[in-house]
Structures are given as structure tokens and as C-alpha cells.
Amino acid sequence: MSDQYPIAEKIPPEELEAEIKKLEEIKAKPPLLRLGGYLRLGGPGFMDSALTLGAGTMTAAMLSGAIFGYRTMWILWVSMGIGMFMMAAMARFTCRGGIAIIAAQNKYHGWIVGSLLTALIGNVAVAVIFNYGQVSLGTHLIESLTPLIGFEFPRQINWVVYMAITSVIVLSYGRKGQRGIKFVESFMKASIGIMLLCFGACLVLVGVDWGGFFRGIFIPWLPSGVEGLDLFIASSAAAIGVMDWVFFNYAGLARGWGKKHESLARFDIFIGLFLPFILVNYLVLSVFAGTLHQQGIHPETAPELAQALMPLLGHTWSQVLFYIGFLAIPITTTVGISLAGAIAIHEAFGWKPDVNSWRWRICVLLPQIGFLAVWYPRPVWLVIAIGAFLSLTNNIVGWSFYLLFNDKRVLGENKNKSYIWNLGILLQVTLINCIAIIYVFNRLGWWIK
Numbered sequence: 424m425s426d427q428y429p430i431a432e433k434i435p436p437e438e439l440e441a442e443i444k445k446l447e448e449i450k451a452k453p454p455l456l457r458l459g460g461y462l463r464l465g466g467p468g469f470m471d472s473a474l475t476l477g478a479g480t481m482t483a484a485m486l487s488g489a490i491f492g493y494r495t496m497w498i499l500w501v502s503m504g505i506g507m508f509m510m511a512a513m514a515r516f517t518c519r520g521g522i523a524i525i526a527a528q529n530k531y532h533g534w535i536v537g538s539l540l541t542a543l544i545g546n547v548a549v550a551v552i553f554n555y556g557q558v559s560l561g562t563h564l565i566e567s568l569t570p571l572i573g574f575e576f577p578r579q580i581n582w583v584v585y586m587a588i589t590s591v592i593v594l595s596y597g598r599k600g601q602r603g604i605k606f607v608e609s610f611m612k613a614s615i616g617i618m619l620l621c622f623g624a625c626l627v628l629v630g631v632d633w634g635g636f637f638r639g640i641f642i643p644w645l646p647s648g649v650e651g652l653d654l655f656i657a658s659s660a661a662a663i664g665v666m667d668w669v670f671f672n673y674a675g676l677a678r679g680w681g682k683k684h685e686s687l688a689r690f691d692i693f694i695g696l697f698l699p700f701i702l703v704n705y706l707v708l709s710v711f712a713g714t715l716h717q718q719g720i721h722p723e724t725a726p727e728l729a730q731a732l733m734p735l736l737g738h739t740w741s742q743v744l745f746y747i748g749f750l751a752i753p754i755t756t757t758v759g760i761s762l763a764g765a766i767a768i769h770e771a772f773g774w775k776p777d778v779n780s781w782r783w784r785i786c787v788l789l790p791q792i793g794f795l796a797v798w799y800p801r802p803v804w805l806v807i808a809i810g811a812f813l814s815l816t817n818n819i820v821g822w823s824f825y826l827l828f829n830d831k832r833v834l835g836e837n838k839n840k841s842y843i844w845n846l847g848i849l850l851q852v853t854l855i856n857c858i859a860i861i862y863v864f865n866r867l868g869w870w871i872k
Contacts, residue, residue, distance in 0.1 A: 467691055825849065
């Protein structure tokens with residue numbers, strides 16, 4: 424279990440030693456310089472953040488802002504904050520034991536929990552099916568953006584460009600060792616920067632009700648009845664789950680992270696995952712709270728929400744900025760879920776991940792079947808089915824990871840000894856369990872209105 428992950432085998436030992444030496448130098452520097460050093464060396468957290476900031480997350484943020492204004496902002500930091508306990512556990516698995524989590528599940532909890540629920544349902548099925556939503560949104564955005572800069576590019580054609588860009592990026596991962604990994608990580612970091620810059624500029628234009636903003640962050644509020652439950656489910660489920668946990672673990676293994684990287688891993692979780700997720704969501708939600716909510720306009724889909732916003736932004740340059748920032752979201756999610764899916768397929772079947780093999784290339788490009796969304800927006804019944812399975816999967820996998828984290832056979836003396844850490848993980852698993860139950864009940868119409 425402690426053998427080096429195959430993708431990391433291509434990283435020369437002297438590069439890893441130089442990185443560890445750099446980390447030791449960074450720890451001795453003042454806080455601001457330390458921050459810059461960690462930002463340069465981090466990566467898997469940013470990859471997770473870009474993966475999580477997908478079409479579903481953004482639609483939930485846009486709808487929340489348009490319908491409820493600032494009042495639901497607290498849900499984001501609460502749900503993501505609780506998720507940090509499990510992410511820190513993933514850092515422990517990665518750095519203290521070099522443990523590939525799905526392989527550990529197969530060994531100690533059986534292939535149904537590891538290969539089936541975690542790998543094939545929690546990662547592969549999610550990657551393939553949910554990419555329909557990313558492609559549908561991305562091609563809509565390109566179609567809407569291009570007339571603003573002087574030409575038409577309908578989605579029935581532009582899907583080729585969307586597919587080409589995302590395919591080139593995912594196929595670069597792991598090529599030429601650390602260089603290929605860092606190229607993809609740098610792309611994800613830059614994309615998050617673009618999101619923050621573009622949405623921030625739009626927010627400056629529309630303005631902020633700071634009183635409503637801070638009340639929304641610190642004062643819990645939900646609409647009554649089923650509507651409130653659905654909103655809480657959507658926001659909490661969008662925050663963090665099986666794919667985030669697993670992908671961070673394997674992305675860290677692919678970087679060759681060891682014991683001396685654990686401080687970097689924890690920093691990466693906070694600065695790379697938590698903060699970007701919160702900030703991008705806050706910016707988007709605030710833009711819609713300051714525009715569509717004020718106008719009482721409540722479209723139902725992301726493209727409709729974006730089109731309704733455009734006249735309220737005014738100048739063409741601000742509309743272009745919004746579309747560019749928005750386009751970065753489905754592109755980075757397609758990249759992230761494609762890599763997560765490929766890693767999971769290889770783990771499920773015990774295959775050695777060789778990024779130069781045709782098997783890897785087929786696996787990593789499998790979600791590109793989502794190009795069919797150009798003609799058929801998304802397979803609705805498949806989305807509903809995988810959503811139900813995923814709710815159950817999140818719960819079972821969460822308990823599996825909790826048990827592994829406290830199992831001396833797995834981590835030895837590095838197993839968890841903190842009651843607070845355990846409590847945090849249990850809070851997230853309990854929240855996920857509630858989400859699973861409520862999801863099923865809502866689908867069956869069992870809630871009393």
C-alpha cells in the first residue's frame with residue numbers, strides 16, 4: 424500500500440528532493456512570502472476546486488442569488504467547512520502512508536465498497552453522465568459570447584472547439600512526469616483566477632448591499648417547506664463529496680507527496696479548495712442578488728439566467744467578462760472529472776495507470792461523450808438515477824473512509840487520535856446521510872407540504 428503511485432514514478436527523485444528542500448525554506452519565511460511559496464507548490468486542492476465549481480454548483484448559486492438574494496450565503500461556508508475534515512483525512516492518507524484509498528477499501532472493506540461504489544459509481548458514472556451538463560452549458564456560453572465580439576459560432580459547431588480544448592488538457596496530465604501534472608494544475612489555477620477577476624469586475628459594476636451580504640454570511644435562513652429542503656440539499660451536495668475526496672488523494676499521490684508534504688497538502692486544501700469555492704460562489708450569488716433579485720426575474724436554467732443578466736450589466740465589455748469567467752467553469756470541471764474518472768477506472772480494475780497508453784487515453788476521454796448534449800441537453804433519467812445512487816454512495820463511502828482513518832492496520836501509528844477530527848468527519852457523514860434520505864423522499868413525494 425505504501426509503494427509509489429505509478430504516475431509519480433516518472434518524477435525524478437532529485438525533483439522531489441528539491442521540492443522538499445524548498446518546502447523547508449518556505450516554512451522559515453515570513454507569512455506573506457510563505458503564502459506565495461505554498462501557492463506556487465500547491466495544486467491538487469486547486470484541481471479539486473475547479474472540478475467542484477461546475478455547472479450544477481453555478482446554477483445553484485445563480486438561482487439562490489436571483490430568488491433569495493444574499494440570504495443563503497451561509498450554507499456555502501458551513502457545508503464546505505464541514506467537508507474540510509474529510510479532506511484533511513485524505514491528506515493524511517496521501518502523505519503519511521502513500522495510501523491509494525480505493526485499493527485500501529478493496530483490501531479492508533471489499534470490492535463492492537471500493538471498486539463499485541467509490542470508483543465506478545462515485546467517480547466514473549458521475550464523470551460520464553454529469554459531463555453532459557458541462558458540455559451543454561459550455562457550448563451555450565460560447566454561442567452567447569461570440570456575437571459580442573463580432574461573429575456567430577453556434578453550439579452545433581462550437582462543441583468541436585470545447586471538446587478539443589478539454590481533450591488536449593486532460594491528455595497532458597502526467598506526460599513528461601511532473602511537467603505535465605504542473606501544466607494542468609497551472610491551467611486550473613489560472614482558470615480560477617479568471618473566474619475571480621471576471622465575476623469580481625461584474626460585481627463592482629452592479630454594486631453590493633454590504634448589510635445584506637454580511638447578514639447572508641452569518642445569519643442562517645432557509646425558505647419554509649420543501650423549497651427550503653431542496654435548496655439546502657442542492658447547496659450541500661454541490662459542495663463536496665466522493666469525487667473530491669478521491670481525486671485529492673490520487674492527485675497528491677501523482678505528485679509524489681510524502682510525510683514532509685502534509686503541511687503543504689493542508690494549506691492546499693484551504694487556499695486551493697475552500698477559499699476559491701467560497702469566493703467564486705459568493706461573487707456569482709452577489710451579482711445575481713444585486714440584479715435579477717432586485718428586478719424579480721427568476722429564470723430556471725443557467726443559460727436563461729445568464730441571458731436575463733446581460734441587459735442589467737450594461738456595457739459590452741462587462742458582458743464579455745461575465746461569459747469568459749462563466750466559460751472557465753464547465754471547461755475546468757470537464758478536465759477535473761475526466762481525470763478523476765480515468766484514475767477511478769484503473770483503480771477499479773487494478774490496472775496500472777500509464778498516461779502514454781491507449782487504455783488511459785480512452786478512459787480519460789470517455790466523458791467526452793457529453794458532446795451529445797449539443798442535440799440532447801442531458802439524459803434526464805440517467806441524471807436522476809445516478810443522483811439517487813450517488814446520495815447512497817456518498818454515505819457508504821464516507822463511513823468507509825472514516826473507518827479506514829481510524830484503523831491501525833491501514834495507517835499504523837498515523838491513524839487518527841483526535842476526537843474533534845472524528846467528530847468533524849462524522850458531522851459530514853451524517854449530513855450526507857440526511858441528504859440521501861431527503862433526496863429519496865423528495866423524489867417519491869413523501870414530504871408533507
